[in-house]
Amino acid sequence: MKSKQEKFNSDVDYLPGVLDNLRQVSILTDLKNQIPKFALGNNRDLRVPSVTFFFRNSLNDIHFITNFWLLRVLDALTIRFEEFPVEILELVNLRYIALTYWMKHRFPASIAKLCNLEMLIVNPGKFRPIFNTSFLSPEIWKMARLRHLLFMRSYMPHPTYALMGRNIVSLENLQTLGNVINFRWTKEVHDMMPNLKKLVISFKHDGQTKWSSYCFDNFVYLHQLEILKCFFFAKSYLKYQDPLPMKFAFPQKLKRLTLSGCRISWKNMTVVGSLSNLEVLKLKFHAFEGPVWETNDGEFRRLKLLLIHMTDLEH
Template sequence: MYDSTVRSLLHLADGLLSINICFPLLRVLDARNITFSMFPIEIVQLVNLRYIALIYIGKHEIPASISKLCNLQTLIVFRRLWYDKVWILYLPSEILKMPQLRHLLFEQGFLPCPSDAGNGNLQTLTGVIDFRCTVEALQRIPNLKTLGISYHYDSRTKWSIYCLENLFNLHQLETLKCDFVPKPSRKPLVPLVVDLAFPPNLKKLTLSGCRISWTNMLTFGSLANLEVLKLKDFDFEDSVWKTNEGEFRKLKFLHIGCKNLEFWEVEGTHLPSLQCLSLGNCPRLNCIPSEIGEIPTLQVIALFGCEKSVVTSAYSIQEEQQDLGNDGLQVHNHKDFYKIGNSFRKMIQKIEASV
């Protein structure tokens, strides 16, 4: 196997793998069927690698020597749960200095803010926890298109140190997912800063575990290019949501999971491009406004664990549209998203992916 000309290696069996210098020309290494307890240091000798995908268990740290992989474009490191323990992946600051790196995907990784040179090629950064969005840090990753971050907080957390309002400076950002996770699981939801700002080119936004102020909702509605909005496990500032004319002009996919939302006031012209409305974990919502049925582009209303009155209003909207000759609107009611059929799940995913 020495002096092998193999370029790609996908390890599909569960077991050990010798990835030493046997494959000097290796470009692709996918070993997600192996669980590593520590980073396989031999990898840094494979200087032709473009793509690495690994699974780890326990406390894991990627060595600074990974920066030797000057051709690396994609690094995927996921974790495997062990006795329900949550382990954090620690990343070296040198990782953002790798010139060809484009995609960094993790589940829970701690990335220190870069203090000097950054990476103008980086397009994807997901799974980073407690990332400080200082102006200096964001200037070192200016061309980021996809960002996934989470914040673990308690009653002593000072949100100003994370500088979330600076996300506006990522002018190329198209997809943002931000989760707020309380350290004691029964703590109340955390409020977002009032002056939270998003970059103008944002197309997909997912927020979970937080409280949304009406100022925030006006910010969401004013995003000219927003096509997907998911608000999960959150609270509104008030129990009534009123959309306005001119908001959400391009929004195609809307998911609402709000615990305190009771009334929703909307006109058919407020969401002119909506294709899929998804509602889940809205125990106080009394009904879906009938005006939703007037949206000409609407294809699907998906309900997950909603009250009977909400389900009834959805089918009433469907019947009304059928009476008007519109047979294209589908209504799907499920108690649990994870128990729905594959065909329906794929349909929802297809609509979202088409955006």
């Protein structure tokens, strides 16, 4: 059987005899009382590198996970955590973490202990995004091996102020960042993320902050960026915010671009049309406004997909 060849086993009772040879453990259960059965006492010599949960209830006590001291992959998206599971911070060999975290939360500063972490995925579950906003610790800027950070909504502290007097590490390995909120894309930031390939970013207008303070024009310095999704929201969803000042600039490697809520005039579309590698363009919720869009020769040479949704465009 393929499962035996890959050293995969899901029989909880059989685990004590095969733990030394297992490469992956999957836990499938609806009942909390089955979990201690898997803990195997205080055994600290479980050499399984990957654990995946298929669990249909909330769970707060996962102390047994510390038995897997060599664990590299922890996929717990099917478990709904009410508090951050601090037990996983003991697993310093973790490279991949996927969690479902369904309350407004802050990540502990001690997450920097996971110095080998490469991917962090946080899923809000079934609750509305407004109740699933995460607040990243400034220590996130010290995790030099990070490659992918994926959230539904997250506030990320700016490095200039978050790490004053602390050791700052460049996140030069970071390739994916999404979804960060109201983040200022200053020169310090793009210098610290020079290899970013995918960025999902949202801005919520507070009625006071000037749009120019978010430095949209600095996107152009993300020379490796291939995918950009940028969403703008008014203070009230029933009213449009003021149109953005046209200071967008995009890197030439960009292949996929999604814009929403910008309310920019179609006359400024040449900034997008001049992107020589652009293949997918999605314009949502009045990204551009006006009844007429006059295209120019030589634009959109590689475009394969164009989506225009919720607009006043007529011609």
